[in-house]
Amino acid sequence: MALNIMIVDDEEVIRLGLEKIISKMDLDVTVIGSFGNGMDALNQLSKYNPGEVDCLITDIKMPMMDGLRLIEHVREKLDRLAIIVLSGFSEFEYARQALRFGVMDYLLKPIDKMQLYELLKLLKSKAVNDNGTMSMKAAEDTGDWADHEAGEHYVVDQIKGFLDKEYDKNFELERLAETTGMSPSYISRLFKSTTGHTITDYLIEVRIEKAKQFLVDHPDLKNYQISQLVGYSDPVYFNKLFKRMVQMTPKDYKKRNTK
Incomplete structure (x- = not known):
């Protein structure tokens, strides 16, 4: 089953770089959306049903709507969506704040290709639920610690x-x-x-x-x-x-x- 990923970062070079890295992975992964701010990403996400998007990779600091606000809104409707946060060293505290919304992990820029590969591989292997859609077993295993x-x-x-x-x-x-x-x-x-x-x-x-x-x-x-x-x-x-x-x-x- 393909893993559907959405990328959100206000730097086009980062978005294109991530798409290129992901496309070369020997995993069944598809980038179904790439956006420069949280608002555009949220508008697109609202058009999908739960389970149609498996992973959101988002930057923290962005115009119009930052990553934290995006994650907060996403969690209201898509509480099982796996989220990976991108951040620079200067944004580390923001990344820590994102943890309370149950993000899967955070990646420091520049992106470590192997770390990203391991995360996506982990996500794919975390089990497919009865309906055939990806579920974050991690959230269940930790007693919904995100809340x-x-x-x-x-x-x-x-x-x-x-x-x-x-x-x-x-x-x-x-x-x-x-x-x-x-x-x-x-x-x-x-x-x-x-x-x-x-x-x-x-x-x-x-x-x-x-x-x-x-x-x-x-x-x-x-x-x-x-x-x-x-x-x-x-x-x-x-x-x-x-x-x-x-x-x-x-x-x-x-x-x-x-x-």
């Missing part, structure tokens, strides 16, 4: 909850993205911008805290066993990491904290 005032924090809490439970397994960003129903690049940036830490840094902190618990609660366990229990197959690497994080070796920590 939640703290939508960003909800997703971050989901990520933390997952890592708190799965800390002993090999870390795969793709699997985490699949769990949240978001794209890998999106959750990475969202987590960093919300917490100030990368997902990897958070996972390391969780693992080290778990290692401390094992050292104190189960002093009979060998170092290599604790290493494996918290997700590290190499006990030497675990030792170095623990010392860097705690300022002492696991052995010294156990000695200092057990009776």
